[in-house]
Amino acid sequence: MSGHTLFVGEGNFSFSSALSKLSPENKITATCLQRQEDVKHEGAAANIQMIRDSGGTVLFGVDCTKLEECTSLQGAVFNRVIFNFPHCGRKSGVKKNRELLKNFFLSCVKVLDEHGDIHVTLCNGQGGTPADQPMREWQNSWQVVAMAAEADLVLSSVQPFKSEEVESYKCTGYRSQDKGFHVENALVHVFTRSLPYITPVRVTMKEIVGDQRVQYYVPIELSDFMSRDFLRSDSVNPIKLVQDYVVNGLEERCCITMTTKPPPFLLNSEQWQTASLDGEDVTESHCYEIQLLRQEPLTQTEPLVNETQLAYLDLKEKHTDPKATPDVHKPNEDTGVDRPDVETEKGSVGVFFVLRPSLLPQMEEMTVRRGEARERGDLQTGKVVPVEEQIDRSHCRENTGASLGRMLGISGLVFRDVPISPWVPPVFHQLLLRGLFPAACQPITSLGQTLERLLSPHGVSVVKEAGCLSLTAQPMGAVGRVFASVGKHAEGWVQVTVSLNLDLIASCLFSLPDWRLLWTRDPCFSKCFDPCPLLHPSLGEQQPQPSMPLFRQPSLFSRRFSFDVSFWKGPSAWDDRKFHALAREACLGAVEKVELVDFFFRQDQQTLRTSYCYRVTYHSHSHALTHTKALKLHRRLESLLCSRLHVTIR
Numbered sequence: 001m002s003g004h005t006l007f008v009g010e011g012n013f014s015f016s017s018a019l020s021k022l023s024p025e026n027k028i029t030a031t032c033l034q035r036q037e038d039v040k041h042e043g044a045a046a047n048i049q050m051i052r053d054s055g056g057t058v059l060f061g062v063d064c065t066k067l068e069e070c071t072s073l074q075g076a077v078f079n080r081v082i083f084n085f086p087h088c089g090r091k092s093g094v095k096k097n098r099e100l101l102k103n104f105f106l107s108c109v110k111v112l113d114e115h116g117d118i119h120v121t122l123c124n125g126q127g128g129t130p131a132d133q134p135m136r137e138w139q140n141s142w143q144v145v146a147m148a149a150e151a152d153l154v155l156s157s158v159q160p161f162k163s164e165e166v167e168s169y170k171c172t173g174y175r176s177q178d179k180g181f182h183v184e185n186a187l188v189h190v191f192t193r194s195l196p197y198i199t200p201v202r203v204t205m206k207e208i209v210g211d212q213r214v215q216y217y218v219p220i221e222l223s224d225f226m227s228r229d230f231l232r233s234d235s236v237n238p239i240k241l242v243q244d245y246v247v248n249g250l251e252e253r254c255c256i257t258m259t260t261k262p263p264p265f266l267l268n269s270e271q272w273q274t275a276s277l278d279g280e281d282v283t284e285s286h287c288y289e290i291q292l293l294r295q296e297p298l299t300q301t302e303p304l305v306n307e308t309q310l311a312y313l314d315l316k317e318k319h320t321d322p323k324a325t326p327d328v329h330k331p332n333e334d335t336g337v338d339r340p341d342v343e344t345e346k347g348s349v350g351v352f353f354v355l356r357p358s359l360l361p362q363m364e365e366m367t368v369r370r371g372e373a374r375e376r377g378d379l380q381t382g383k384v385v386p387v388e389e390q391i392d393r394s395h396c397r398e399n400t401g402a403s404l405g406r407m408l409g410i411s412g413l414v415f416r417d418v419p420i421s422p423w424v425p426p427v428f429h430q431l432l433l434r435g436l437f438p439a440a441c442q443p444i445t446s447l448g449q450t451l452e453r454l455l456s457p458h459g460v461s462v463v464k465e466a467g468c469l470s471l472t473a474q475p476m477g478a479v480g481r482v483f484a485s486v487g488k489h490a491e492g493w494v495q496v497t498v499s500l501n502l503d504l505i506a507s508c509l510f511s512l513p514d515w516r517l518l519w520t521r522d523p524c525f526s527k528c529f530d531p532c533p534l535l536h537p538s539l540g541e542q543q544p545q546p547s548m549p550l551f552r553q554p555s556l557f558s559r560r561f562s563f564d565v566s567f568w569k570g571p572s573a574w575d576d577r578k579f580h581a582l583a584r585e586a587c588l589g590a591v592e593k594v595e596l597v598d599f600f601f602r603q604d605q606q607t608l609r610t611s612y613c614y615r616v617t618y619h620s621h622s623h624a625l626t627h628t629k630a631l632k633l634h635r636r637l638e639s640l641l642c643s644r645l646h647v648t649i650r
Helices: 014-022 043-051 094-108 144-149 220-225 237-249 269-274 307-320 360-365 369-377 443-458 502-509 517-519 523-527 577-584 625-644
Strands: 002-006 026-029 057-059 077-084 112-122 152-162 185-191 202-208 214-218 252-259 267-270 290-296 354-355 407-415 429-437 460-465 468-473 477-484 492-503 559-571 591-604 607-618
Touching: 002 014, 002 220, 002 267, 014 026, 014 043, 014 354, 026 043, 026 443, 043 057, 057 307, 077 214, 112 144, 144 152, 144 185, 144 591, 152 237, 185 523, 202 220, 202 369, 214 267, 220 577, 237 252, 237 407, 237 443, 269 360, 290 477, 354 625, 360 492, 407 591, 429 502, 443 460, 443 468, 443 492, 443 502, 460 577, 468 502, 477 591, 492 502, 502 517, 559 591, 559 625, 577 591
Parallel strands: 002 026, 002 077, 026 057, 077 112, 252 407
Antiparallel strands: 112 185, 152 185, 202 214, 214 290, 267 354, 407 429, 429 492, 460 468, 468 477, 477 492, 559 607, 591 607
């Protein structure tokens, strides 16, 4: 431990004195509430002298709930604040001690470094977390996590209090007496600052779709997903690690060529209507319909550059520069419309656009890059080669299982307009691999066996279904499929596609409690995965499976809060998807689940009205969340419902 450490609530100063000897490089400031003449604990004078001899500072009469008012602490910033066995003194109940903790945390953050931490040691059972054994009932505990959340702090870790390792430490001060607290099984609760909640901004994208240059708004509830670039080559995000792990493992069976340039996020009506999505659980209702802001044809001399990548770079600048305008705007809660009602439907006359719900349509359109064309002698003619012809059939060895052939791979974000549910993300990274193989090789079975060897040790099951394989995990559900693709092939050949939800598989492999953690902006999260043994998987029979790296969950034992919202809707049709979209926008990533609890009809004079009641559950693994904060988010949702969907709150 190094830096500047503040000790509050000291009794005989034995703990701070011991640490001043253990860490002489650490600057120590030790404080207590009593005046100097009132400190009469055994050994206190010697301990105070030891701290001062070590270059530390001892202050008296310091109220830990009003640290900012202490003249001697004015302008001081501490890397760590330690409060061992806080207590109001004498026979004080849990409510008074909760209040002590809350006021301490609120004061402490005013003298804490931005990246500093707070250590609070409590007797076993006091904290009210599952780390206590046995765990007290919540209402009978000090509710330390909730009290810290009032100061925008999150519980980062819980450690045993090893008093035996602190030489000459003597616990004292129990009920304001020269008696010690019960240190056996005591716990140190480590708190850090929570990430701030970020209000979503409106983002403009510019892309080339087909022969058109288009510009459009991203639905505002999806804006924070657009510029993260988790699949870049140097990324250590679990999503990228899982992709590398799977691709490297499958290359034991076939050669895989991954595309390097991302295709557009948008699909036009022609792409959507002609695409075969037989292997995907995607319907028209899952699509985010987009109304274009601008559309113009490409000129004949204009190079066919991929502007999605340019849009990514543009977005990065906008997210980091608050002055970036005019393409980023704060939403107008009164008049903003983020999901235009697009009248055109699939199969009708006219052109419409949707955010891609799958990469399959673009996989079907993909052709070989110019570098691959050079290998086939087509560089001068500029001939493009369909995906099916990319497969080098000479690599397939019938029934040996050693090498099936070649596959083309593509990965990227896909968007699905789905209800809010714990394991159904509206945006996720999809990995698609496709290859043409001799049917005699039984490629579906062979690829399934390899995936099972890679993923089953981590909780993913490969289940055989009619003509395909389904990958499932608990509690996520379906995380991927291996299926035969529809298409025209030579007799005896079969085109096989592997489709994987990388976000859910990463959550399973790394035991994440929530897929939303993959999208946290906490820099410590990604550092937990660098380096990672998944980058070098081994499929050898005698080699052990690589162990998963431990990660620091940003917030432990956070509480859930549920509120109901009831409202009247007029006779017009109700679109449940719009409610979920507004909930995602209003609740700033803190909404975990939305359930329709009840609805009924009422005839008022000549008007038929419908009452809906939804239950919204708020929970975050990365941000501090209090009852007050959750209620504020809920009130924001009610306001947006009234202004955007024109309902009447009951």
